[in-house]
Amino acid sequence: MMRRDRILLAVTLTAVFSADLYFILLPKMRSKGLTSGHSCSCGPNKLTLPPSQGGLATPQLSNWTSAPLLDGTTSEPAYGGSKLVRLFSHPLYNIQTPALGPEERLLQVEQLIDYYRRKVSHWERHMKLYSLAAALANITVTNHEVTYDPDTSWLKFHLGINRYALYSRDDPTVLQLIKDMQSMTVISAGEGQMGFGASMVKPSGHHLKLALKMRNLAKAMFKPMRQQRDEETPEDVFYFVDLQRHNAEIAAFHLDRILDFRRVPPVVGRLVNITSEVLKVTQNEDLRAVFFTSPANNTCFFAKCLYVCKTEYAACGSPDLLEGSLSAYLPGLSIAPRISIPSPWIRSYTFTGREEWEVNPFYCDTIKQQYPYNSGNRLLNIIDMSIFDFLIGNMDRHHYEIFTKFGDEGFLLHLDNARGFGKHAKDEMSILSPLSQCCMIKQSTLLRLQLLAQSEFRLSDVMRESLQEDSLRPILTEPHLLALDRRLHKVLRVVHQCVRRLGKDEVITEDFFKSTVTPEAATDGTMQR
């Protein structure tokens, strides 16, 4: 027994030392190496710069175009400046995607322009008829003109979707789309044939969502504020009945961009006038019927009643203004079909049931042998998603969606993130099960997580800075921001445990685009120290 204890002690000490070496000493050495410009062998000719319009929420980027960072000076500890700018200027965030062939783009220009033209003329015909009908029924509907504009932001956003991500980092379109969603005239509410499934006003009280259509025919899903920023999900509430939080939807978009996934459609906060921008423009009788005036004389609407109308499910303006998130719609399913697949790590959605992954520690071995997880990147993509969900605290990822066109190699869409950020003090480790059970992670993901764990780029700092650009700021409370750092370290710890158990080669999968950065180069620079 005594000898066993001594061995245990020795093993523990070795583990502590290894952890120290791996997470503290090596990163410091790496950071020194980076600043002296030696370690990044991917080379200047393989990096692209952000364009003058910059990334989202980083207008300062334009100042950086004339001061190229090709020699790696981005990592210089210029602590006074913007950490977000520094992050997005880092070589890891400037790896060029290969030139896109038609098969690698979701949509073709002609196809989408044609679709858009038909939408505009349909709208015009429809409004003529509807105005007549409304006049007869004595309903006042504000009739907004629709303009056809081939340069419109949503069109460009849809055209930019490719096999690698929803948008490119250097695409100014997303910034414009966000501006448009934030300020453009709403011409109709409640109709939603495009994207996010097919339903109109989501009938569950917890999914009080509206589809808003803008003057340029852009569509966005509006999720109204249901909870104050500092309210936390009560501990007795199950994940599947938790409220949806508009600020979580906004924050998830920013986090996804900061992780460089770009799998969340653009989201922005907006103060919506639910009288003039919803009630007065909707042509939906059912939606009009759920509006009422509260005892405090505020305009409110509640979820479409299936059984009984409960006004406690209502969202109310003050007296008409209601804040909420607006998520850009993806291209309609008719032109860009998607498939929705249950997550292998789906939860039971019952009070007592447990799924196999919750009880079987070797669950991943089974999954790894099953199509489509037995080849390609699908399982690694699931693991990326689990890391994203763990960071935001989202337990509700029952399905994921992919664009049919890109087949099994397509990236996973991270839609519907409003159940994140419910409990800042809780780190729900079970969300990380795909990572902890499969012990696999993309090298690109790991490198970015390690970067964000460093004080020069600290995740909470870049998130705070990024969210500051939203008009509904503050989007997250400080405890929720700081929780991101704590959770990030927990993700890295899980990876570290896997590496110790199985070795680096088993755990870390090289995934850099062959045509631009050789896996060896990237690995040399960052992983093999």
Added chain:
Amino acid sequence: MMRRDRILLAVTLTAVFSADLYFILLPKMRSKGLTSGHSCSCGPNKLTLPPSQGGLATPQLSNWTSAPLLDGTTSEPAYGGSKLVRLFSHPLYNIQTPALGPEERLLQVEQLIDYYRRKVSHWERHMKLYSLAAALANITVTNHEVTYDPDTSWLKFHLGINRYALYSRDDPTVLQLIKDMQSMTVISAGEGQMGFGASMVKPSGHHLKLALKMRNLAKAMFKPMRQQRDEETPEDVFYFVDLQRHNAEIAAFHLDRILDFRRVPPVVGRLVNITSEVLKVTQNEDLRAVFFTSPANNTCFFAKCLYVCKTEYAACGSPDLLEGSLSAYLPGLSIAPRISIPSPWIRSYTFTGREEWEVNPFYCDTIKQQYPYNSGNRLLNIIDMSIFDFLIGNMDRHHYEIFTKFGDEGFLLHLDNARGFGKHAKDEMSILSPLSQCCMIKQSTLLRLQLLAQSEFRLSDVMRESLQEDSLRPILTEPHLLALDRRLHKVLRVVHQCVRRLGKDEVITEDFFKSTVTPEAATDGTMQR
């Protein structure tokens, strides 16, 4: 114009002076008069003393029995002592009810004893069969023995109900009943044939109530805590979807007793173990099915599902203990039928609808001519109830109940008060419409309200003291207690406006029991100064 203005000024000054005289100078003079023992001409021989067991929540009363207050010394400003004891010792609270004939009691002893005996043997037979069935179905049910006890408190409470009130002030039974409800073993949950209507587990999420049966076959309605003491009803919530508050139910009982109405059945707070005292003793399959364990490992139950089960409607223990109110059941409808009558001042219970009383200032003139409000005390009882509801802030009094036996002269039961105490800062004047539109009030009610407006008996102070006796103290937050004083003054102001408009004789109706206190005597002492 100038002369008109001068007249207006003179009228205003006169009004201000009159108000001052009526509400400040006269009460002071009266209070002086009372302490010198001259004004209470109802005389010592017409008063009874509280018995040694005292009123509820006033154990100190026993010390007072040997120091009779017959000479009016109760009103001496002994500010250090108990205001509640002083209140209940005041002559106004010691008016003897006439001796009760059989027709003036709700139930006869033999009838109730017989009913109780049958209940006990039914329970014993039923438990034998049920235990067998449960064993076969593999359900563990705790089987408690039931004891027949002719001295049991609920039996005495039921026997004490008479044409004047639910209980007598000097009845020690109520104190015992409260103790029993607070601590007695629960032998069954969820079954409710007696009292409060006939339903079992109330199916609406907002009415998460359980019927609990005690070892002595006493029954009580359990309303679990749904809201923290300092949480307020959001201003956009309609009265008819407001949560029910267990503390409001408790506080309403204490207030009713302090107003000397005694029209609310006894209510007490209790920490219930929902596992051992509900789940393990229920024989109701439906109730067992709504129990679950929350993510935080607490035992919870939710409302019986009509359409979809929403766990956000659940009440959860910590991990099993859940506080709630227990309201004593009234005698079963089979032996003491009651009738439920819509209040003439019922609200529309829709988002936009308005009832006639809300728009017609002469509504009461119509009501006064209609049966049963055209004679007797019914309208005055409605006005008492509106004062009670205004004080607690309850807008949800759509119906009232009376015992059929006492006919149109029966008192109104003030059941279901859990929607009171929702907004401490709001005084909903519309609740007082019966008083303000009819301009009538019972003399006995007015005298007590005036007493409670004085600093020696201040309503908030006696309520605070009374509620302090409940084991779930504090029952009300300070702002809610102080709101009682503010609202009381508003009630008195409405009465004063009526008196100024119509004269005292029109407004104040003498209602003292002829056999003990002559109206003149009571009036002389308090109203004719």
